[in-house]
Amino acid sequence: MILIGVGANLPHPRYGPPRATCGAALASLAEAPGVAVAARSHWYRSAPVPAADQPWFVNAVVRVETALDPAALMTLLLATEQAFGRRRGEPNAARTLDLDLLAYGELVTGENGTPAPGAGQAPAVTLPHPRLHQRAFVLLPLRDVAPAWRHPVTGMGVKALIAALPPGQTAEVMADAAGVFGSEWNAPPRPAGPDNRAN
Numbered sequence: 001m002i003l004i005g006v007g008a009n010l011p012h013p014r015y016g017p018p019r020a021t022c023g024a025a026l027a028s029l030a031e032a033p034g035v036a037v038a039a040r041s042h043w044y045r046s047a048p049v050p051a052a053d054q055p056w057f058v059n060a061v062v063r064v065e066t067a068l069d070p071a072a073l074m075t076l077l078l079a080t081e082q083a084f085g086r087r088r089g090e091p092n093a094a095r096t097l098d099l100d101l102l103a104y105g106e107l108v109t110g111e112n113g114t115p116a117p118g119a120g121q122a123p124a125v126t127l128p129h130p131r132l133h134q135r136a137f138v139l140l141p142l143r144d145v146a147p148a149w150r151h152p153v154t155g156m157g158v159k160a161l162i163a164a165l166p167p168g169q170t171a172e173v174m175a176d177a178a179g180v181f182g183s184e185w186n187a188p189p190r191p192a193g194p195d196n197r198a199n
Contacts, residue, residue, distance in 0.1 A: 001146055002066060004029075004077065005100040005129070005138050007059040009048070012085055012096045015185055019043055019058040019174070023183025025084050025097050026062060032076055039063040040181055041141030043174040049135060054094040059171070061102065061141035070104045070125045077101060102138065103128040106152045128152060133161050136169035 006026060008018035015021040022043075030037045041061045048054050066073060077099040085096040110126030132138045133151060142149060143158045150157050156164070176182030 001149065002064045002073070002104050003102040003142060003146060003149070004062050004064055005059065005098070005102050005132075005141075006062060007046075007057045007098045007137065008096055009055045009057040010094050010096045015084070017184060018055075018096075019177065020179065020184035021084060021097055022058060022060065023177075023180040023185035024187070025080055025099065026181045026183075027185070027187060028080055028083070029064070029076070029099075034066055034068055035073075035076070036065045037062050037181075038065050039145040041144035043176065043182060044137055044141055044171045045174055046137035046171040047169070048094075049137070049169060057137060058174070059137040059141060061138065061145055063145045070101065070107065070109065070127060073104070074101050074125050100129055100132075100138075101125065101127065102132050102142065103149070103152070108152050133164075134166065136162070136165050136171040139165065140171045140173075 006022050008021050011017050012021040015024045026037060026040070029035055039062065044059045046057045046059055048057060068076065081097050081099050086098070104127050107127045110124060111130060128151060129138075132142070133154070133156070139158060139162045143162065147158065151161060177184045179186045
């Protein structure tokens with residue numbers, strides 16, 4: 001089971017509010033060769049962690065199917081972030097898009113264990129994500145798409161991990177919007193051409 005976290009807390013000049021940007025980014029991932037989005041969680045509103053004077057985040061978790069190895073998938077996620085305006089600088093800064101590889105089956109790599117397949121090629125991948133068990137905005141949506149998931153290092157189930165969360169974290173379910181992946185994003189129609197003329 002391959003799980004990806006998606007989030008944002010800044011609007012994008014083309015895609016609009018954060019959830020619309022996330023929906024457009026998921027649509028982009030779903031169009032990547034060899035990647036299929038199999039399931040999406042509810043969208044959640046969450047306060048920044050650690051606490052900061054910046055807008056609240058919109059977060060979700062998706063379950064994907066792909067033959068890409070972790071390093072290749074991480075490369076795709078980073079390229080998608082960059083294409084959607086993410087500029088990495090100060091840690092925990094506000095962002096237009098955040099895509100995290102949370103888990104790749106039972107694989108344990110990086111600081112959690114052995115080198116990842118494809119190691120030696122950038123980027124390095126730590127699996128499972130080293131802070132996922134500390135974040136309500138990850139665990140609550142993760143439970144939506146993988147309620148039986150167990151942490152491959154600790155063996156704890158997602159319900160037990162939620163019960164053990166540090167106090168004070170807030171994550172609120174949002175009603176879906178009418179656009180792509182339950183977001184506000186609606187892709188503009190493609191121009192009519194020889195292969196897609198209107199009937």
